[in-house]
Amino acid sequence: MWCRRECAGLVRGTTDHLVPKVKGGPSWVENEVLACSRCNRERGHTSPGEWLAECERRGWQPDGAAVLAALRALDRAIDERGGQRRARPYLAAQLRRLSLDLAAA
């Protein structure tokens, strides 16, 4: 999702949570993206918007549109299922930030 390296062989694929679990992110498939183990480890609890900016700073070509689409799908899932009170404001802030970033790009 982030650096766009293909996960195979030495580049191990991992499950990364868009909204980190420490920020209230649910253990739902809608909150999970494929990330190489390096991105998962180095991102840590960094927000999707901040990590996208860091990926770009490193000269990678992250797919911001795919991240935004994944965040929107998670937002819809939360709307349908309810709950996730902690994740909602975090997600809303990320959706605002990424929408603005992509509009400016």
Ligand SMILES: [Zn+2]
């Ligand atoms: Zn990566």
